[in-house]
């Protein structure tokens with residue numbers, strides 16, 4: 001028996017990375033999946049993989065900054081599979097980069113539309129359908145960048161921080177409908193979003209990212225898919241309003257900050273010693 005048997009999910013950004021891994025995982029666990037993305041070729045690849053594993057999936061081209069497209073994805077779930085149980089607002093990109101004083105209003109607004117507006121729309125259009133089936137699970141992809149700032153990526157971090165807060169507000173609004181609303185804060189996950197911009201490609205990104213957190217390897221899309229599966233499943237029935245951090249320990253502090261003079265077991269301080 002699969003953990004998502006009989007459930008229907010919409011996943012945005014499912015042509016690549018974490019969305020793709022989640023679609024495949026959900027399908028393997030028995031869900032029917034509406035694979036949505038701007039990238040039709042990648043999306044069709046995800047659908048093919050889901051089907052190879054014996055799952056049910058269809059592709060729908062969606063630009064998450066379009067209200068009509070997001071409504072269309074929810075409608076497709078109902079038309080194709082008769083219901084909606086899981087909405088995973090995952091699509092994303094880096095958005096506006098550079099010092100704040102150089103960020104254009106247009107790039108700021110585009111970033112907000114894709115990373116934050118799309119989450120609002122995903123909640124707005126999924127809630128009525130989730131209510132009809134007695135509840136469900138809304139999951140959104142935030143980031144460790146939503147927990148702390150980051151130079152030259154302020155719009156991204158601000159949008160991802162807002163996703164956490166929006167998740168909390170929505171969880172309060174819809175708890176009584178048994179609609180759970182949670183988000184995931186991934187750390188450094190080696191997806192095309194990261195390695196497409198790295199000179200040395202996947203391998204170099206893998207090496208660099210292994211040093212970014214206490215657990216010495218880059219994150220994998222499957223690490224996030226595992227958390228998404230948990231939040232989507234009935235095992236998370238009493239979990240709502242949370243921001244689940246999946247980051248190999250990155251958010252605990254600086255993994256490289258280990259003072260060599262403290263490496264030997266003993267006792268340190270006080271700095272004052274009598275008579276000195």
Ligand SMILES: NC(=O)c1ccc[n+]([C@@H]2O[C@H](COP(=O)([O-])OP(=O)(O)OC[C@H]3O[C@@H](n4cnc5c(N)ncnc54)[C@H](O)[C@@H]3O)[C@@H](O)[C@H]2O)c1
Pocket residue numbers: 012013014015016017018019036037038039042062063064065090091092093094114141142143144145185186187188189190191192193194
């Ligand atoms: N990779 C990381 O280290 C990392 C860390 C924290 C958070 N995230 C977040 O994880 C999510 C997934 O990213 P990923 O790393 O899997 O990247 P990815 O590039 O592999 O996948 C993102 C997908 O979103 C799609 N997409 C982008 N803009 C879209 C739009 N307007 N409409 C529809 N689809 C669109 C892309 O085509 C792509 O298929 C994003 O929200 C990202 O911000 C990534």
